[in-house]
Amino acid sequence: MIDRRSLLSLGLGAGTAGALGVPAFAQQMVQQQPYRILMLTFRGETDVERGFRSFFDAAGVKVEFMTRDVDRNAARVKPILAEVLPTFKPDLIYTYGTPNTLAVAGPYDAPPDAPFVRDIPVVFALVAAPVRSKIAASVAKPGRNVTGAVHVVPTDVQMRAMQTYKPFSKVGVIYSPNESNSLVVVNEMQAFCEANNLTLFRQPLAMSGNLPTGEGVEQFVRDLRQKGAEWLYLPPDTFLATVFNRIAPVAIEVGLPTFGSTEFFLREGDGLVGLVSRYYSVGQLAASKAVEILVQKRAPGDIPIETLKRFALIINMKVAKALGVYPPIVMLNYAEVLS
Template sequence: MIKRTASARAASAVDRRDFIRLAGATAAAWLTLGATSDRVRIVASLTALPLDDELTRRSMTESATTRLGGLIAGLRQRGWVEGVNYHFEIRSSFGGPDKLKAAVQELIDLKPDVILTGSTGETAAVMAATKTIPIVFATSNDPVGNGFVESLAHPGGNVTGFTSSTAEMGGKWLQLIREAVPDIARVGVLFNPASTPRAGRFYLDSIEQEAAASGVTVVLAPVSTAADIDRAISRFSESPKAAMISLVDSFLVVNRQAIVATTAKYSVPMIYPFHYFMDAGGLMSYGPTLEVRSADYVDLILRGTKAGDLPVQSPRKYELLINRTVANALGLTIPFTLLARADEIRE
């Protein structure tokens, strides 16, 4: 178990221009590392977050500690130097369907060698726009069910990538929040049907199975706009006692600050699928450990490997994070047996 203070957790930020300048200083070595020199490649990325979101800014300034920063650092290790033998382009799909369509078209017009996507909705939109440009999804919870790939082992087509969780995670989240709040009679499930896998059903089956076995009532709390968040959470502050589960959902990640603030306002315990919510002051999260492995696939694709020949990879480790200060504020005493299993306890 690792205990970290806020100062210890804060990664040292590097200005992106300094980072690129540092990468350029290694340009003389890129031929030795085996990158081809015939032309400058284009690596494109589509994100559901606004470009001025804290997570986006952090991704572009911290090297190996974030997905995009780690990608750039990983490519440099493999001989690909930004501004020398490839260019990195990023666009945001935030702002609704029209913005998504425009962002995808902007990237397609660049004729990139590979496009990285960050959510299920983005992957579907890019796939609808091209059947030839290689696509690597950073997270997809049901790539076979969504029709992205033929199978995990043999994706086929022009798409591959990484999954972030399985359908059984729903039941695991319920087990964990019940350990933290053992006397709950209800569990609310927060999600946006438009942006979570199978409109929520991907996780709901296992949540409902676990709830039936433990005598807990499942109450759906769908939201479609930021204005819905307060109403969706506030009703779980009333009797009978309840806790909540946040599903894997790009809409919820974008609105994580408002969600966490609202749970504090109404004293509603909630478990989240990503550490991003913990950084915003959440109670607990259980999800995949961040592993920046996309550089491996992007490198292979830039060298000529077909995306459809690269198997979809699943997380190798999941981590449990608990914020004991938030628990105290909610009037919860987290059992020692649960604290002992935590990978990180925040104070």
């Protein structure tokens, strides 16, 4: 299990992630025309986008933003690009999540004639596994027109934090089988469980063609609890977030604690606890890379993909009371508690 000293040594704490400094070159620059950035969101405006925009304001970099939302369906990306690129002519494209990023830039090993954007820099946020999802061949040097900010705490660290809150021998996970982020994390969970003599119950969401659906999700929660799951883990799954309002009430009803991999499950839903990167700070980190590209004229393929250096442990005390599952007292010394 993880004690307070171990958590803090890994950069885990209750405070907001360290503020990103404004680059000196951005502060001293003389800019003639605003840069144009196309923002492709997945489920509307979030703190990620607010953090992204705020960084440019703080840096004194003038930007004209155009935002288009795909309303939880990355298949809408191509028509948006066909409409916007010829007229808006962005200097950079911001993408939220793995599905949007792959729809814009494609996998790094796509054929040269595949219809993806290659001549415009792409900066992503909210991508959990850029290498395994083939967005980049390497995080140290992406080697193409894509870079960005990873938001997920390493899976093994999350599992140990879960054990510290409430020890378990069986854990369940619900995920979209078409989302590479989720598949990577679920496979990492499987490896952790096998190495620690734990049992993982995997429950993929139902699919309609190539898209996940929320069909039967309430029963999935009940089934996992009946199998003996002591936790329900919530992976960084863009579709799962859209049906979490159906999952959380059932989890509370059947007495199944939930552990969230992203801030969304705690702040916008009734998740119990999570070890997360703050969305606002992830947006700022992504924007710092966009500033390097636009202002310093660095090639995105030379800019490392990074994650934040500090994470936040968030506990939803309202849910803890409903479940009767309270955190160890020592955790309250460094967790952010939502009431």
